[in-house]
Amino acid sequence: MLPSCRPSSFFAGRLRRAYHDQRWPGWQVVIGIETHAQIKSRQKLFSDSFTSSLGEVPNIHVSPFDAAFPGTLPKLNQECVDLALRTAIALGSNIQPRCSFDRKHYFYSDLPSGYQITQHYAPIALGGGLLIPNRDSPIRIKQIQLEQDTAKSTFEPRTRTSSIDLNRAGTGLLEIVTEPDLRSPEEAGAYVRALQAMLRAIGASDGNMEAGSLRCDVNVSVNPIGQPPGTRCEIKNLNSIKFMQFAIVFEVHRQRALLSQADAVVPQETRGFNQDTLETFKMRSKEEAPDYRYMPDPNLGVLSIAPERIKSTVEIMPELPWVTRIRLLREYELSEQDADILLNLDSGQEHGDGGAVAYFDRLCKDGPSVNPRVVFNWMVHELLGRLHAAKLTFTDNPLSSSQLGELIALVNSAAITGTSGKLLLREMLADSSSALTPTERARSLNLLAASSEQLDVSALCAAAIAALPSEAAAFKKGHKNVLNKILGWVMKESRGRADSQQVRECLISLLH
Numbered sequence: 315m316l317p318s319c320r321p322s323s324f325f326a327g328r329l330r331r332a333y334h335d336q337r338w339p340g341w342q343v344v345i346g347i348e349t350h351a352q353i354k355s356r357q358k359l360f361s362d363s364f365t366s367s368l369g370e371v372p373n374i375h376v377s378p379f380d381a382a383f384p385g386t387l388p389k390l391n392q393e394c395v396d397l398a399l400r401t402a403i404a405l406g407s408n409i410q411p412r413c414s415f416d417r418k419h420y421f422y423s424d425l426p427s428g429y430q431i432t433q434h435y436a437p438i439a440l441g442g443g444l445l446i447p448n449r450d451s452p453i454r455i456k457q458i459q460l461e462q463d464t465a466k467s468t469f470e471p472r473t474r475t476s477s478i479d480l481n482r483a484g485t486g487l488l489e490i491v492t493e494p495d496l497r498s499p500e501e502a503g504a505y506v507r508a509l510q511a512m513l514r515a516i517g518a519s520d521g522n523m524e525a526g527s528l529r530c531d532v533n534v535s536v537n538p539i540g541q542p543p544g545t546r547c548e549i550k551n552l553n554s555i556k557f558m559q560f561a562i563v564f565e566v567h568r569q570r571a572l573l574s575q576a577d578a579v580v581p582q583e584t585r586g587f588n589q590d591t592l593e594t595f596k597m598r599s600k601e602e603a604p605d606y607r608y609m610p611d612p613n614l615g616v617l618s619i620a621p622e623r624i625k626s627t628v629e630i631m632p633e634l635p636w637v638t639r640i641r642l643l644r645e646y647e648l649s650e651q652d653a654d655i656l657l658n659l660d661s662g663q664e665h666g667d668g669g670a671v672a673y674f675d676r677l678c679k680d681g682p683s684v685n686p687r688v689v690f691n692w693m694v695h696e697l698l699g700r701l702h703a704a705k706l707t708f709t710d711n712p713l714s715s716s717q718l719g720e721l722i723a724l725v726n727s728a729a730i731t732g733t734s735g736k737l738l739l740r741e742m743l744a745d746s747s748s749a750l751t752p753t754e755r756a757r758s759l760n761l762l763a764a765s766s767e768q769l770d771v772s773a774l775c776a777a778a779i780a781a782l783p784s785e786a787a788a789f790k791k792g793h794k795n796v797l798n799k800i801l802g803w804v805m806k807e808s809r810g811r812a813d814s815q816q817v818r819e820c821l822i823s824l825l826h
């Protein structure tokens with residue numbers, strides 16, 4: 315419950331959030347996230363073998379360096395550096411003029427060299443922030459570092475064997491670490507979504523959690539409101555926003571229960587998440603934490619980033635999602651909800667040349683001069699609605715923006731009715747490989763020229779009334795909804811060519 319006197323200071327916003335959380339009244343939850351995003355480069359971070367996607371034949375993209383053959387040396391891939399620079403610019407981080415690489419040692423079957431090359435002492439960028447919905451201050455970024463991904467090991471319990479796939483070994487990762495600024499599972503989810511959208515927009519990462527190209531370690535602590543933050547536990551390797559939120563909720567309850575006991579301590583731990591029970595479990599305590607024996611990698615020199623390189627990267631930065639959002643609201647006067655629908659579509663995989671926003675841009679700019687909200691309706695409600703009904707997504711959309719634009723133009727110029735437009739769209743989707751233009755197809759379907767001379771609306775209405783006598787009688791008795799059934803009959807009979815408003819008026823006058 316809200317305390318009777320609320321703080322009115324500048325910090326009231328922050329505190330109020332904690333007070334408002336009915337799930338844990340009196341407690342503040344503190345969360346910091348370390349995100350590992352696989353860099354969308356053609357080649358790996360230190361070798362020239364290609365990066366791979368999920369489901370490829372194992373061990374086909376492996377150079378001697380990735381397999382840690384003695385005598386092989388790392389060569390830094392500048393494409394990865396450029397994508398890290400874009401990320402740093404998008405987050406407003408301070409790109410360091412000089413950064414370097416370190417070895418983090420541990421022994422595990424997915425790490426052939428026995429160490430991971432990371433940026434422990436001098437990361438590529440420090441500071442910055444990311445705005446999320448419903449928060450006025452950005453979530454502060456602590457640092458961005460470049461590092462290698464590991465190989466993938468799969469354990470087969472039946473035969474008690476581990477299989478190692480080195481395709482992923484050495485792929486570039488960006489580790490993006492926040493300050494402990496997040497205050498609820500929902501804010502944590504919003505942060506990951508905003509980060510995902512940004513990384514995709516700038517082409518730095520696919521950010522696909524299911525496919526493992528974005529993984530999060532989540533640090534959680536709780537403290538009674540007004541007291542300093544508690545001891546954090548780190549939950550490793552969460553691969554969906556939903557699971558991340560479940561893990562945080564579980565952790566909050568677990569830590570609160572520990573703090574309510576006599577000794578009132580939360581031991582600092584690294585924990586895992588069980589997707590079946592939705593519970594976190596202890597992996598190791600702080601005391602058991604491995605000594606990584608960090609040391610500068612002697613095979614890699616200092617990486618200097620010249621101001622000119624930052625300047626030229628700024629010049630080619632793609633539009634950032636929050637800038638796109640403002641543009642959609644201002645330029646097309648879309649509602650916030652509609653703008654977010656388009657932006658969320660874009661956060662899926664890319665569609666041909668550009669994502670959903672680029673498709674919408676082309677429809678509005680190159681297509682007929684139609685109110686953008688009408689264009690939005692055709693694109694999102696009609697086209698996507700049909701795709702969804704067929705369990706497809708926008709990525710599967712077979713229609714080019716010029717095809718859909720032509721259809722919208724036909725309806726807009728009243729060459730076909732809206733109903734015919736929907737029928738035409740259905741036909742175009744069902745036979746998308748056809749060479750027919752939308753106009754030719756409309757002609758072949760006899761949808762064009764729905765003029766009243768060719769289509770005798772009153773005759774059709776009279777026929778409908780004759781065909782549906784009980785409905786006609788019911789309407790006359792005052793059951794106004796029955797009109798839709800009679801109207802439907804006419805529309806069907808006219809194969810959607812009739813103008814529904816005209817039919818409605820005609821039916822009403824005949825039934826009076």
Ligand SMILES: Nc1ncnc2c1ncn2[C@@H]1O[C@H](COP(=O)(O)OP(=O)(O)OP(=O)(O)O)[C@@H](O)[C@H]1O
Pocket residue numbers: 344345346347348491492493494495533534535543544545546548
């Ligand atoms: N009291 C706290 N409660 C919750 N999170 C915290 C707290 N203090 C720090 N954090 C968060 O913990 C994370 C620490 O990450 P960082 O990469 O700096 O170190 P680490 O986890 O010790 O190292 P490693 O990279 O090896 O996992 C940051 O996101 C930080 O915001």
Ligand SMILES: [Mg+2]
Pocket residue numbers: 348489491
């Ligand atoms: Mg870290």
Ligand SMILES: [Mg+2]
Pocket residue numbers: 348531548
């Ligand atoms: Mg950590």
